[in-house]
Amino acid sequence: MIGGCYWLIEIVSSRMLLAASKFVPPRWAVKALKDLIVYNRGFEAVYLPATVLILMGVVFWGIALHIKEKWE
Template sequence: PIKNISILSGNVIATFIAGFMNILVMVYGGKYLFHIDWGKSDIGVLLLLGAFIFTITCLGLFISSFFKTQQQLSSIVPVITVSTSMLGGCMWPLEIIQSKTLLFIANLTPQKWALEGIKDMIMYGHGIESIVTPVLVLLLMGIIYLALGIRFINASK
């Protein structure tokens, strides 16, 4: 008998590792094959993207706790992904948004914090110190999503 927490932790860890491996290929493949400039600190970029992957993985666990079948989950994930990406500034810059409500909601999306850190490091040339707040916020979001996901999955059993 394996506890639910062990199974869920194993799934989160395996998903995180797979996502991080993809990021490694993207960052270093882009750097050496396509000469993409990732800013002053590759480690900072990887740290920020690692925190983002952790948060998104835990968000996926949280969202999956509400659905009973894979088809239900796969039908709602694109809606959540696109809408949070829009709100987080991935589709257009948040600087053009005037609504205080939308800007507040943007602060609740992981995409906003990851994009803010990436912009600071790559576009504006800041060092690794510029990502401390985004990384901490992403890790906090991830921990909250993980705790809620585990709680709701355990409650549904």
């Protein structure tokens, strides 16, 4: 919802919501797909969103591993 899956991120006017949307994975996935499909850009437009998604995955995996080890 906050990442642009339900409505365009461009219509959001709240600076707080725009800042928060940069920390959710759907925003980066939508940006990559929009750049490829809507704006007909090449795969070089996907490098930044893909990198951010991979880094988020690594960070969230690390947090989950830490929580799992803490409970054992």
